[in-house]
Amino acid sequence: MVYWYQKMEDPEQIDSPNVMLTVALYSSIWCTLYFTLCLVNYKRSYEWNVRLVTALHALTVTGLGLWCAFVQGPWPFTDAGGRSTPLQQQTICICLGYFLFDMSWCLYYQTEGPAMLIHHILSIAGLSVCAIAHWYGTELIACIIGSEASNPLLQLRWFLRETGKYETILGEIVDLAFMLLFGGLRIGVGTNLLYTYFNQDTDWLGRIGGSALYALSWLFMVNILTFACKKYTKKIKKWKASSADKHSVLKDNNISDKSEVVATKDNNHNVRARKVHQNGFITSKNIQNKYIGSVTEQLATDDVIEFSVSRTDVITS
Incomplete structure:
Protein backbone atom coordinates (compact mmCIF):
# COMPACT_ATOMS: atom_id res chain seq x y z
CA MET A 1 0.00 0.00 0.00
CA VAL A 2 2.90 2.39 0.78
CA TYR A 3 4.26 1.71 -2.70
CA TRP A 4 1.04 2.90 -4.31
CA TYR A 5 0.98 6.06 -2.23
CA GLN A 6 4.57 6.84 -3.21
CA LYS A 7 3.84 6.25 -6.88
CA MET A 8 0.84 8.59 -6.69
CA GLU A 9 2.63 11.57 -5.13
CA ASP A 10 2.67 13.09 -8.62
CA PRO A 11 -0.43 12.14 -10.66
CA GLU A 12 1.49 12.69 -13.88
CA GLN A 13 3.68 9.69 -13.02
CA ILE A 14 0.73 7.29 -13.07
CA ASP A 15 -0.26 5.87 -16.43
CA SER A 16 -3.48 4.06 -17.31
CA PRO A 17 -2.06 0.51 -17.27
CA ASN A 18 -0.85 0.97 -13.69
CA VAL A 19 -4.23 2.35 -12.68
CA MET A 20 -5.98 -0.64 -14.21
CA LEU A 21 -3.60 -2.99 -12.42
CA THR A 22 -4.47 -1.24 -9.16
CA VAL A 23 -8.18 -1.63 -9.87
CA ALA A 24 -7.70 -5.30 -10.80
CA LEU A 25 -5.83 -5.83 -7.53
CA TYR A 26 -8.65 -4.36 -5.45
CA SER A 27 -11.25 -6.27 -7.44
CA SER A 28 -9.42 -9.52 -6.74
CA ILE A 29 -9.27 -8.62 -3.04
CA TRP A 30 -13.05 -8.16 -2.89
CA CYS A 31 -13.52 -11.39 -4.85
CA THR A 32 -11.19 -13.29 -2.51
CA LEU A 33 -13.02 -11.94 0.51
CA TYR A 34 -16.33 -13.13 -0.93
CA PHE A 35 -15.10 -16.67 -1.64
CA THR A 36 -13.50 -16.84 1.80
CA LEU A 37 -16.84 -15.93 3.40
CA CYS A 38 -18.57 -18.57 1.29
CA LEU A 39 -16.15 -21.20 2.63
CA VAL A 40 -16.23 -20.07 6.25
CA ASN A 41 -19.89 -19.10 6.33
CA TYR A 42 -21.08 -22.00 4.15
CA LYS A 43 -24.38 -22.38 5.98
CA ARG A 44 -25.52 -19.03 4.62
CA SER A 45 -26.58 -18.26 1.07
CA TYR A 46 -24.34 -16.69 -1.56
CA GLU A 47 -26.37 -13.50 -1.36
CA TRP A 48 -25.86 -13.34 2.40
CA ASN A 49 -22.08 -13.43 1.92
CA VAL A 50 -22.01 -10.95 -0.94
CA ARG A 51 -24.05 -8.53 1.13
CA LEU A 52 -21.47 -8.81 3.90
CA VAL A 53 -18.84 -7.78 1.35
CA THR A 54 -21.11 -4.93 0.21
CA ALA A 55 -21.52 -3.65 3.77
CA LEU A 56 -17.76 -3.83 4.39
CA HIS A 57 -17.06 -1.95 1.15
CA ALA A 58 -19.59 0.75 2.07
CA LEU A 59 -18.04 1.26 5.50
CA THR A 60 -14.52 1.34 4.03
CA VAL A 61 -15.09 3.86 1.24
CA THR A 62 -17.38 6.02 3.40
CA GLY A 63 -14.68 6.27 6.06
CA LEU A 64 -11.99 7.09 3.48
CA GLY A 65 -14.31 9.57 1.78
CA LEU A 66 -15.07 11.39 5.03
CA TRP A 67 -11.34 11.68 5.72
CA CYS A 68 -10.75 13.03 2.20
CA ALA A 69 -13.53 15.62 2.46
CA PHE A 70 -13.35 16.78 6.08
CA VAL A 71 -9.70 16.27 7.00
CA GLN A 72 -7.48 16.22 3.95
CA GLY A 73 -9.57 18.30 1.54
CA PRO A 74 -10.32 19.87 -0.89
CA TRP A 75 -13.88 20.81 0.08
CA PRO A 76 -16.32 19.70 -2.68
CA PHE A 77 -18.71 22.66 -2.23
CA THR A 78 -16.03 25.22 -3.04
CA ASP A 79 -13.00 23.53 -4.65
CA ALA A 80 -14.32 20.86 -7.01
CA GLY A 81 -13.06 20.25 -10.52
CA GLY A 82 -9.35 19.75 -9.86
CA ARG A 83 -6.77 17.01 -9.78
CA SER A 84 -7.40 14.00 -7.57
CA THR A 85 -5.25 13.67 -4.47
CA PRO A 86 -3.41 10.37 -3.85
CA LEU A 87 -5.93 9.31 -1.19
CA GLN A 88 -8.85 10.23 -3.43
CA GLN A 89 -7.29 8.17 -6.21
CA GLN A 90 -6.88 5.16 -3.96
CA THR A 91 -10.44 5.45 -2.70
CA ILE A 92 -11.73 5.63 -6.27
CA CYS A 93 -9.73 2.53 -7.25
CA ILE A 94 -11.02 0.60 -4.23
CA CYS A 95 -14.59 1.55 -5.13
CA LEU A 96 -14.13 0.74 -8.82
CA GLY A 97 -12.64 -2.66 -7.99
CA TYR A 98 -15.67 -3.45 -5.83
CA PHE A 99 -18.21 -2.37 -8.46
CA LEU A 100 -16.55 -4.54 -11.10
CA PHE A 101 -16.79 -7.51 -8.74
CA ASP A 102 -20.38 -6.74 -7.72
CA MET A 103 -21.51 -6.13 -11.30
CA SER A 104 -20.12 -9.53 -12.30
CA TRP A 105 -21.91 -11.18 -9.38
CA CYS A 106 -25.24 -9.50 -10.24
CA LEU A 107 -25.01 -10.51 -13.88
CA TYR A 108 -24.13 -14.11 -12.99
CA TYR A 109 -26.94 -14.59 -10.46
CA GLN A 110 -29.39 -12.17 -12.17
CA THR A 111 -30.62 -10.75 -8.87
CA GLU A 112 -30.94 -7.05 -9.70
CA GLY A 113 -33.42 -5.06 -11.75
CA PRO A 114 -32.76 -2.47 -14.45
CA ALA A 115 -32.44 0.47 -12.04
CA MET A 116 -29.66 -1.16 -10.03
CA LEU A 117 -27.84 -2.32 -13.15
CA ILE A 118 -27.96 1.22 -14.55
CA HIS A 119 -26.61 2.46 -11.22
CA HIS A 120 -23.70 0.00 -11.48
CA ILE A 121 -22.96 0.94 -15.10
CA LEU A 122 -22.96 4.68 -14.35
CA SER A 123 -20.80 4.12 -11.28
CA ILE A 124 -18.26 2.04 -13.17
CA ALA A 125 -18.14 4.56 -16.04
CA GLY A 126 -17.70 7.55 -13.73
CA LEU A 127 -15.13 5.85 -11.53
CA SER A 128 -13.15 4.65 -14.57
CA VAL A 129 -12.95 8.14 -16.08
CA CYS A 130 -11.83 9.63 -12.78
CA ALA A 131 -9.30 6.88 -12.13
CA ILE A 132 -7.70 7.15 -15.58
CA ALA A 133 -7.77 10.96 -15.82
CA HIS A 134 -6.74 11.57 -12.17
CA TRP A 135 -9.42 14.25 -12.19
CA TYR A 136 -12.82 14.93 -10.54
CA GLY A 137 -11.67 13.25 -7.34
CA THR A 138 -13.09 15.87 -5.00
CA GLU A 139 -16.63 15.78 -6.36
CA LEU A 140 -16.59 12.01 -6.87
CA ILE A 141 -15.59 11.43 -3.25
CA ALA A 142 -18.63 13.48 -2.22
CA CYS A 143 -20.80 11.27 -4.43
CA ILE A 144 -19.28 8.13 -2.90
CA ILE A 145 -20.08 9.36 0.61
CA GLY A 146 -23.67 10.16 -0.34
CA SER A 147 -24.16 6.85 -2.14
CA GLU A 148 -22.51 4.48 0.32
CA ALA A 149 -23.21 5.98 3.76
CA SER A 150 -26.75 4.55 3.88
CA ASN A 151 -25.78 1.21 2.34
CA PRO A 152 -24.91 -0.61 5.61
CA LEU A 153 -28.43 0.12 6.88
CA LEU A 154 -29.87 -1.31 3.68
CA GLN A 155 -27.88 -4.50 4.17
CA LEU A 156 -28.87 -4.69 7.85
CA ARG A 157 -32.50 -4.44 6.81
CA TRP A 158 -32.03 -7.44 4.48
CA PHE A 159 -30.30 -9.45 7.21
CA LEU A 160 -33.18 -8.73 9.61
CA ARG A 161 -35.67 -9.99 7.04
CA GLU A 162 -33.67 -13.15 6.46
CA THR A 163 -33.48 -13.91 10.19
CA GLY A 164 -37.14 -13.13 10.87
CA LYS A 165 -36.39 -10.04 12.97
CA TYR A 166 -37.62 -7.40 10.57
CA GLU A 167 -41.10 -7.08 12.10
CA THR A 168 -39.63 -5.72 15.34
CA ILE A 169 -38.84 -2.31 16.79
CA LEU A 170 -35.28 -2.74 15.48
CA GLY A 171 -36.63 -3.22 11.97
CA GLU A 172 -38.67 -0.03 12.26
CA ILE A 173 -35.63 1.92 13.48
CA VAL A 174 -33.48 0.62 10.63
CA ASP A 175 -36.14 1.48 8.03
CA LEU A 176 -36.60 5.01 9.33
CA ALA A 177 -32.86 5.60 9.70
CA PHE A 178 -32.20 4.38 6.17
CA MET A 179 -34.91 6.53 4.61
CA LEU A 180 -33.84 9.64 6.52
CA LEU A 181 -30.13 9.14 5.78
CA PHE A 182 -30.73 8.31 2.12
CA GLY A 183 -33.02 11.27 1.57
CA GLY A 184 -30.89 13.64 3.62
CA LEU A 185 -27.65 12.81 1.83
CA ARG A 186 -28.67 12.01 -1.73
CA ILE A 187 -31.49 14.51 -2.10
CA GLY A 188 -30.81 17.14 0.56
CA VAL A 189 -27.02 17.43 0.42
CA GLY A 190 -26.95 16.19 -3.18
CA THR A 191 -29.16 19.03 -4.40
CA ASN A 192 -26.94 21.61 -2.72
CA LEU A 193 -23.79 19.94 -4.06
CA LEU A 194 -25.08 19.85 -7.64
CA TYR A 195 -26.12 23.51 -7.43
CA THR A 196 -22.73 24.65 -6.13
CA TYR A 197 -20.95 22.39 -8.63
CA PHE A 198 -22.60 24.15 -11.55
CA ASN A 199 -21.58 27.49 -10.05
CA GLN A 200 -17.92 26.46 -9.80
CA ASP A 201 -15.30 26.35 -12.54
CA THR A 202 -16.16 22.82 -13.67
CA ASP A 203 -16.37 21.25 -17.12
CA TRP A 204 -19.27 19.71 -19.01
CA LEU A 205 -18.22 16.09 -18.43
CA GLY A 206 -18.31 16.43 -14.67
CA ARG A 207 -21.65 18.22 -14.84
CA ILE A 208 -23.19 15.49 -17.01
CA GLY A 209 -21.94 12.78 -14.66
CA GLY A 210 -23.19 14.59 -11.58
CA SER A 211 -26.60 15.23 -13.15
CA ALA A 212 -26.95 11.56 -14.13
CA LEU A 213 -26.16 10.34 -10.61
CA TYR A 214 -28.51 12.94 -9.13
CA ALA A 215 -31.36 11.83 -11.43
CA LEU A 216 -30.73 8.21 -10.45
CA SER A 217 -30.86 9.20 -6.78
CA TRP A 218 -34.33 10.67 -7.35
CA LEU A 219 -35.42 7.44 -9.04
CA PHE A 220 -34.40 5.47 -5.96
CA MET A 221 -35.98 8.10 -3.70
CA VAL A 222 -39.34 7.79 -5.47
CA ASN A 223 -39.21 4.01 -4.98
CA ILE A 224 -38.41 4.48 -1.29
CA LEU A 225 -41.23 6.98 -0.80
CA THR A 226 -43.67 4.65 -2.57
CA PHE A 227 -42.60 1.80 -0.30
CA ALA A 228 -42.93 4.01 2.80
CA CYS A 229 -46.42 5.19 1.83
CA LYS A 230 -47.66 1.64 1.27
CA LYS A 231 -46.05 0.31 4.43
CA TYR A 232 -47.27 2.96 6.85
CA THR A 233 -50.70 3.32 5.23
CA LYS A 234 -51.18 -0.40 5.75
CA LYS A 235 -50.01 -0.14 9.36
CA ILE A 236 -52.37 2.77 10.08
CA LYS A 237 -55.34 0.90 8.59
CA LYS A 238 -54.46 -2.20 10.58
CA TRP A 239 -54.17 -0.18 13.79
CA LYS A 240 -57.52 1.54 13.20
CA ALA A 241 -59.25 -1.76 12.45
CA SER A 242 -57.74 -3.35 15.56
CA SER A 243 -58.81 -0.41 17.75
CA ALA A 244 -62.35 -0.43 16.35
CA ASP A 245 -62.64 -4.20 16.79
CA LYS A 246 -61.55 -3.99 20.43
CA HIS A 247 -64.04 -1.18 21.04
CA SER A 248 -66.81 -3.25 19.46
CA VAL A 249 -66.01 -6.27 21.64
CA LEU A 250 -66.02 -4.19 24.81
CA LYS A 251 -69.31 -2.57 23.87
CA ASP A 252 -71.08 -5.84 23.20
CA ASN A 253 -69.56 -8.71 25.21
CA ASN A 254 -72.48 -11.01 24.56
CA ILE A 255 -74.41 -11.85 21.46
CA SER A 256 -77.78 -10.14 21.74
CA ASP A 257 -81.10 -11.95 21.74
CA LYS A 258 -82.00 -13.52 18.43
Missing part, protein backbone atom coordinates in the same frame (compact mmCIF):
# COMPACT_ATOMS: atom_id res chain seq x y z
CA SER A 259 -78.89 -12.09 16.74
CA GLU A 260 -78.13 -13.58 13.36
CA VAL A 261 -74.57 -14.94 13.26
CA VAL A 262 -72.42 -17.28 11.22
CA ALA A 263 -71.08 -20.37 12.96
CA THR A 264 -68.06 -22.45 11.99
CA LYS A 265 -66.60 -25.65 13.39
CA ASP A 266 -62.83 -25.81 14.04
CA ASN A 267 -60.56 -28.88 14.25
CA ASN A 268 -61.47 -29.44 17.90
CA HIS A 269 -65.17 -29.55 17.01
CA ASN A 270 -65.78 -26.24 18.77
CA VAL A 271 -68.44 -24.00 17.33
CA ARG A 272 -67.33 -20.45 16.58
CA ALA A 273 -69.98 -17.76 16.14
CA ARG A 274 -69.32 -14.49 14.34
CA LYS A 275 -71.68 -11.57 14.87
CA VAL A 276 -71.75 -8.93 12.16
CA HIS A 277 -72.41 -5.48 13.63
CA GLN A 278 -74.05 -2.62 11.81
CA ASN A 279 -70.71 -0.79 11.63
CA GLY A 280 -69.28 -3.66 9.59
CA PHE A 281 -66.96 -5.09 12.25
CA ILE A 282 -67.13 -8.71 13.36
CA THR A 283 -67.21 -10.00 16.92
CA SER A 284 -66.05 -13.62 17.25
CA LYS A 285 -67.13 -15.86 20.14
CA ASN A 286 -66.70 -19.56 20.86
CA ILE A 287 -69.67 -21.74 21.73
CA GLN A 288 -68.60 -24.60 24.01
CA ASN A 289 -69.09 -28.22 23.05
CA LYS A 290 -71.88 -28.58 25.61
CA TYR A 291 -74.04 -26.53 23.26
CA ILE A 292 -75.75 -29.38 21.48
CA GLY A 293 -78.86 -29.80 19.49
CA SER A 294 -79.90 -29.16 15.93
CA VAL A 295 -77.07 -26.69 15.37
CA THR A 296 -74.35 -29.19 16.32
CA GLU A 297 -76.01 -31.90 14.31
CA GLN A 298 -76.14 -29.69 11.26
CA LEU A 299 -72.48 -28.73 11.72
CA ALA A 300 -71.63 -32.40 11.38
CA THR A 301 -72.49 -32.09 7.70
CA ASP A 302 -72.25 -28.36 7.03
CA ASP A 303 -69.18 -26.42 8.18
CA VAL A 304 -70.90 -23.05 7.92
CA ILE A 305 -74.54 -22.31 8.74
CA GLU A 306 -76.64 -19.35 9.83
CA PHE A 307 -78.72 -19.61 12.97
CA SER A 308 -80.11 -17.60 15.89
CA VAL A 309 -78.92 -17.89 19.47
CA SER A 310 -80.14 -16.26 22.63
CA ARG A 311 -78.22 -14.68 25.52
CA THR A 312 -78.76 -17.79 27.69
CA ASP A 313 -76.65 -20.03 25.41
CA VAL A 314 -73.22 -21.00 26.75
CA ILE A 315 -70.77 -18.57 25.07
CA THR A 316 -67.15 -17.84 25.97
CA SER A 317 -64.96 -15.05 24.60
